[in-house]
Every structure is written in C-alpha cells, then in structure tokens.
Amino acid sequence: MIALLIRDLRLAFRAGGGFGLGLGFFLILAVLVPLGVGPDPATLGLIAPGILWVGALLACLLSLDRIFALDHEDGSLDLLATSPIPLEGVVAIKALAHWITTGLPLALAAPVLGILLNLAAPGFGVLIVSLALGTPALSMIGAFGAALTVGLKRGGLLMSLLVLPLYMPTLVFGAQAVTRAAQGLDAATPLLLLSGITAGSVALLPFAAAFALRINLR
C-alpha cells in the first residue's frame, strides 16, 4: 500500500502539470476575483473566506479525473483490482495521494492568497486548519465521483455535476469556520462539524467508491 502511495506521488510529481496545476488555478482565481469584484478592501475581506474555499474546492475538482482515469486507460487499474490489496484500500490510498498533491498544498498556500484578498487577521489560522481538515473529505468524495465516471469517455463535465452537490456541506462548514474566525467569533462548532464530515467520508466512501469501481471494471 505504501508502494502504491509512493508510486502515485511520483507520477503526480514527475508527469508534469499534475502537482502545480491546482495551485496555479487557485492563484489565478484569487487574482480574478478582485479584478471582477473591484479592489475595495472591505468588500474583498468580507468575501475572502468564501472565495478561498470555493477556489480550493474547484482546484480539487480539476484534478479529480487524474485519480483513476490514467490508470484505467493503461490497464493498471485492472491489475490493482486483482492485486492482494483490497480495492477499498486502493481507493483510500489514491484519495490520500490526491490529497497530498492538491489538498495539502492548497491549505499551505491559502494564507498567501488570504493576504491578496485582505482576509482579517484572526482568520488565517482557522483558514489553514479548516482547509487541512476539510480537503481530505473533498479528495475522498472526489474519488467516489471519479470511480462512478471512470468508464465514461467524456466523464469530466458529468463528474463535476455529480461531485459539486456532494461538496456543499463541506463548503458550508469550511467557509463558515473561516468567516466566523475572521469576525472574531468562535469557530469551533463548524470546525468540529467539518472534521465529522471528513471522518465520515474517509470511513465510508472508500467502500462506495470501490463498489462503483468494481461495477465499472466488470
């Protein structure tokens, strides 16, 4: 399983574009929003938590089709399915690799973009924490969506239609946590609920995703 994780990470680092792409998208979004909304610091500070969370969510979504599609094309997914590792474990490891290559960098880079968007000072800590807690759920839900659409020729657009509604609770609690912290309020409740969603997704969705994969590999 660790070998699989290292393999996926290596592929993401070396097969150009996989690793930095999400970050680049995140940065561009943080530049586009002030250009569209106007440079007023008060307005930007007000919408910064939401923009950062929506940006992280879309950046995650962009790289989802890489979770299974490439392995499905060259047949290594069939090999993984017949390997001694349970398919549920394969799914979980692949979601973890996706998180390390997108979610974690997003969480670490978010404060810089927070400065660009004039996020209020107390929000920064919670921004990192909420993204670090919430993006594993995004990767896991995304892996489920990718497993559903892996056999389809043009699954990308369909996958976003399937995955984005599933992202809504995560987005609400994540953005609420940052908003509350930025206003100087207690952010513990949304953070706890966010961790709950992550824990539930990581515990249960590998089974649903592996089930969908088995159907698609039939």
Next chain:
Amino acid sequence: MASLWEYANPVKFMRLSGWLMPLSAVLAAGLIVTGLIWGLFFTAEDYRMGSSVKIIFIHVPSALMAINAWAMMLIASLIWLIRRHHVSALAAKAAAPVGAAMTMIALMTGAIWGQPMWGTWWAWDPRLTSFLILFLFYLGYIALWSAIDDADTAADLTSVLCLVGSVFAILSRYAAIFWNQGLHQGASLSVAPGERMDLSYRMPLYLCMIGFGLLFLALVLAGTRTEIRARRARALLTRERARA
C-alpha cells in the same frame, strides 16, 4: 396471499400496472381538480396574505412529493442492489424526472408567492436552498443514467449515487440551517395544537396531497412501463439481428 415480490416479475408488473396506472391517474385528476377548486374558490382568504395564500394547495403537495420521490428512489435503489429486480431499478429511473419536476414546481410556486409576500423572488433561506440542492442532486442522478450505455451498469452506479447522495442531501439540509437563518415559515401541517391551520384549509390540502401522491404513482408507473417496453423492443431487435 401474493407476496409483494411477485411484481418484480415484469409480466406480472405489467398486468398489475396496466389497470393500476389509469386508475391512479383518474383518481389523481379527480382529487387534484376537486381539491384545487375547493381550495381556490371555496375557502376564506387569509387576513394578512389575502388570496395569495392559496398557492399552498400546489406548493405544499409538490414539495412533499419532491422529497418523497427521492425517498422512493432510495428504497428502489436499495431493492435493486440487494435483490436485483430490474423493475425496481427502472422505477427509480422513472421517478427521477418526476421528482425533479416536483422540486421545480415547488421552487417556482414558492417564488411566485414570495414575490408579493416577502418582496423577493428568491432568498437564501435554508429551506429554499436545500430544495435547490435537491434539484441539483436530481440533475446529477438523471445525467448519470443517461451517460451510461449498459443498462445494468447504469442501474448499479445510479443506485450507489442515490445512496451516497441521500446522506449528503440530508447533510446539506442541516448545513443550510447552520449557514443561514430562515425566512420560510415552519411546517404547514404541524400536529401541535394551536399551530394548525383551520380545517377548512386542511381538507382541500389533504385532497391535493393525496392527489399529487397518486399523480406521482401514475407517472412513475407510466415511466416504468415505457422502460420495460423499450427493453423488450431492444431485446427483440437484438434477436432479429442475430437471426439475420
């Protein structure tokens, strides 16, 4: 006593639905027409909302069926996953567009009522938001059905999506409550005394609700029959081609 599972047999299902579908359609039309005429013309106007309150006779039943349609799809998906009855999967498929339409009707009648009453067509109220999210779930489910060619694969994958989606739809509902305070009034048919509407309003509303339920049943049966016939036609075509 015949078991319910007998109707998993398409032939028996077709025979049953052959008379149940027109019957429920006629009953639904009768109940909805009676309920609407009673509700729209023979009830008193609300002292604050005037006659605009009467949109409740469409709004509440359609909202009720919008949620129950998803619940029915969930049960049908479970039956398909556990017992592999094709009729069940096809019924879930047939229910999705009806449910989406009911959600749309609920949202639109709500907007038409909200414009004069709340002064806005749309507000980001938890109930309104969760209905919009429910509509998006319906869209995703329908899109997944239509994207996959193989019927059994499509049935399997949409069933899993329905199960996972149900959990997230409920989560979204509570997330929306957490996210914003509501403008929408509470339950229309509360059992708590003192919060209940007058009987003169409840009677036509009950009629409309039963009518919408039967309408949903008729539409789902019609959709399922269409799907079964389409499958038969496809099977016959394949057989013809194999012989030729």
